[in-house]
Amino acid sequence: MRIAVVPGDGIGKEVIPATLPALTLLNEALGLGLSYEVFDWGADRWLGTGVGLPPGALDELARDYGAVFLGALGDPRIPDMAHGRDILLGLRRGLDLYVNHRPIELKHGVIDLYRENTQGLYAGVGGSVGRHGAATVAIDECVYTRETVERFVRSCLTRLRAAGRRKVTLVHKSNAVPHTGRLWQQVFRHEAEAFPELEASEEYVDSFCYHLVRDPKPYEGVLAPNLFGDIISDIGAALMGGLGLASSASICPETGFALCEP
Template identity: 75%
Template structure:
């Protein structure tokens, strides 16, 4: 089994090495047999060649790899994020990764946010009319197709039912955006009929965000569109303690191909200082291990992360004085300690096949 690794930009270059170190450790302990290949797609490549995703990259990924692990994209030298759209949105749309799962671990419980990942206002439909060299008229179209909304909602409801989540809310804005809002409402209500074990409700996005901040306890599962899911998950990250704690998975259920990434972005203000929090990246690794069928190693990693989060190794964004390296060392120490206590034999670990 092979995964493609894209460290990307900024702190992506700093949080991905801990992921690969922990993957190697878990691979050695559990015999995972996961190989990886590192790709230099990011701002530097874009600035030197004008290329984000190389020609044939999507075909190569789908044919040769089971998943992508992405560190972060974003660079002040490319203020319009053209390379980020080309690489990240290119993979999301080109590989049909239409389900984005962003779990929020809050004091009141886990809230599973499911965001449609390929259409809506992120579909790239629109244009600009220049007036005097400046944008005089700018149009971004919110485009949704019924087949995409149907397969997205159906998958989310099935997953929530399988996880025995009792409540699910559709978040929309049909009062102000009636056409796509109506489509989402129609699909949600129809698909919900096939899941009597789920209690469904609907909320406008502004009301939902207010309620989420005020009291998240009523929420278990959230189903929503691309833009709203992006905003909701960042609000949820703040409630968890910061963007450095938020992980995500982008999945194509039909092919089972997936992309895993921390939510935090490239954080250029702290890049190169050695204080980036690797928690979200490591939690994304745990999500990847779950997806690839390695629930045991994922559980070990999650317990180590929970313990390290409460230790003196916590990074400055969490009020601590730790560094990226110290936090990673704390996580690996806790993993090793748990496995030593079990007396688990060591086996072949993760292997890097080559750099690209």
């Protein structure tokens, strides 16, 4: 497998060079057959050229690589994170990395958190109306297709069953966001029927976050839409001891391609 290594910005340029010698040692000791190439995608390149993902990058990755190892994106010189959206969201959508797996490793065991990674409020649908340089109306729309939710839920339930999990919880907010919330509920209930080994439950996201902090032990597998999963994953990192202990992988189950972040 060839790995595309993207140190990115800030601490990523410290973390990634520190991990590569360990990766090389593991590769040699275990005969993993890995090789990697470092790419300069990040804030410096964006400021110099205005380019985040170069033309043809997605085709090259899909053709010649099996994974991306990404450090971090974010730079105070680019306050709107335009380059981060171009690179990170471009990779997620362009390579169809619709399952984000963020294991929450705690003393009692591991909670497998799965976050839908391509749609929802991060779909980029919306706009703003401004007056005298200030936004007077701002709209971001939450967009989910049944196909996306179905394949995400089905894939996650399959992974949880294979891992020997016994319980799965859907996190949503259908009482306040009824249209996408109910779509998630309908799909989850239907798909869960094919997985009788898993005890299926549902919680509103605010209640779930409260219970996760107070007592995470009842949870084994958690499924969440994009925004909720983003928030929950950082709560999980705090429970572990910090973001530096929270690994993640954004995966396309059909191709096996993964975007991995320390």
